[in-house]
Amino acid sequence: MVGETVGSAGQSGDPLLGGGLLLAENDLRLLADSLPHIMWVSAPDGFTEYVNRWVVEYTGLPEEANLGWGWVALIHPDDAERARNAWDEAARAETAFESEYRIRRADGEFRWHSWRSVPVRGADGRIAKWIGTASDIEDRKALEESLRRSERQTAETLTLLETLQSAAPVGFGFVDRQFRLIRANDWFTDIAGAPVGRLIGRTVAEAVPAIWAQTEHLYRRVLDTGQSVVGTELTVHPKGESDGVCSWLASFYPVRVNGEVIGVGVVVVDLTERKDAEAFRSVVMDEMAEGLYTQDDQGRLMSMNRAAEEMLGWTEEELLGKRMHDIVHFQAADGTPIPASECPMRKARAEGRPIRVDDQVFTRKDGSIFPVSYSSAPLHIGSTVGGVVIVFRDITEQRERQRLELATRHDQQLESLGRLSAG
Structure with a gap:
């Protein structure tokens, strides 16, 4: 042990010198026991000969239980083989070694420690002892794991965002406080008519001047107030062409870091096809001579x-x-109420097939009624029937023509009968 090594080095027979060495050994023990770290001394083969007081307090085992090869039993089962291999390699190479593995504390918890051991050589150059320490690094390990987890989550989030940006049929962009385009997905290529790589770093005014003219005040409002501007319709010519018009729905959001607005996030949805479809629908519906209305699955007008x-x-x-x-x-027609449960339109919705009715009446706002002929067809939303579409026409004139035709035919029949009677 330490005392033996020092004593053997000072064999001179001088009692004063011997007393001085004994005092030095006590000082070394006092110093070792004062360290808030595990410390031990072992023989060249790894047999532990001395442990400091911290080992006894940490493991909750008496000193003799920590001597010899008792330290192996304290190592976590998943780390034991690696720890023994590290020691064997250091002993074979006769070099210092460092490693990290878990040992069991007195309360049964396994905690990570950083192990360091160095050889002490005698005058002949051969290893006389090994001196080692172990420091509790559980908190550092937990911090490292937290950082790794945070980095992994950040990487996953960035990957998800990049995937969304590249795959979504929506424009995403980020503009800094100098109105430079810092990030943008490929969808912006259709806006500016240039690869995204050529747009990054340029101001919005340079990249898409037609859009900047419509949105400059919106960017400035977001930066000045820190409030979002949602659902602004933009109308521009695609790629600067004079023919054709694109309709976009744009929203602008403040982007904050530590509470400070560092720029504006932009989300743009192309409404061109929807606008065209709505315009076509509006023209068709408004120019139809027949009345048309849609109602939801509860019979409410849409x-x-x-x-x-x-x-x-x-x-x-x-x-x-x-x-x-x-x-x-x-x-x-005679004013008799029709229960909602017997309404043919309910049948069309329930059975999911078109229904045609030729002898119904509708009631006007002024309370008057008029005869109608209508068809009711299910309105499919996805795989379900979300309502019905009703197309109807006023058949008052048709009924009047039919009445006149019947009256004329009746008069003709009477006239024929009169001629037959006279003959």
Whole structure:
């Protein structure tokens, strides 16, 4: 041990010198026991000969239980083989070694330690002892794991964002406080007519001047107020062409770091096809001579064309969200109420097939009724029936023509009978 090594080096027979060496050994023990780290001394073969007081307190085992090869039993089972191999390699190479593995504390918890051991050589150059220390690094390990987990989550988030940016049919961008485009996905290529790589670092005014003219005040508002601007419609010519118009729905959001707004995030959705479809639908619906309206699965009005408004006397806004059966087709021609459960439109929705009715009456806003012929077809939303579409026409004139035709035919028959009687 330490005392033996020092004593053997000072064999002179001088009692004063011997007393001085004994005092030095006590000082070394005092110093070793004061260290808040595990410390030990072992023989050249690894047999532990001395441990400091911290080992006894940390392991909760008496000193003799920590001597010899008792340290092996304290190592975590998953680390034991690696620890023994590290020691064997150091002993074979006769070089210092460092390693990290877990040992069991007195309360049974395994905690990570950093192990260091160096050989002490005698005058002949051969290893006389090994002196080692072990420091508790559990908190550092936990911090490293937390950092790795945070880095992994950050990498996953960035990967997800990049995937969304590249795959989503939506424009994403980030503009700094100097209005330079810092990030953008490939969708912006269709806006500016240039590869995204050539746009990064340029100002919005340089990259897409037509858009900047419409959005400069919005960017400045977000930076000045820190408030989002959502749902702004933009109309531009695609790639600077004069023919054709694109409609976009843009939203602008403040991007903050530690509470400070560092720029503006931009999300742009292309509404061109939807706008074109709505325009086409509006033209078709408004130019139809027949009335058309749609209602949801509860029978509430969702939309109505101009012909329907003219025939019913109500505007779309007046009936929007109201049950059409309770207002328009709740009665028969003689005023008899029609229960909602017997409404043919309910049947069309329930059976999922078109229904045609030729002898119904609708009620106008002024309370008057008029005969209609209508068809009701299920309105499919995905794989479910979300409502019905009703197309109807006023057949008052048709009924009048039929009445006149019947009257004329009746008169003709009477006239024929008169001639036959006279003959």
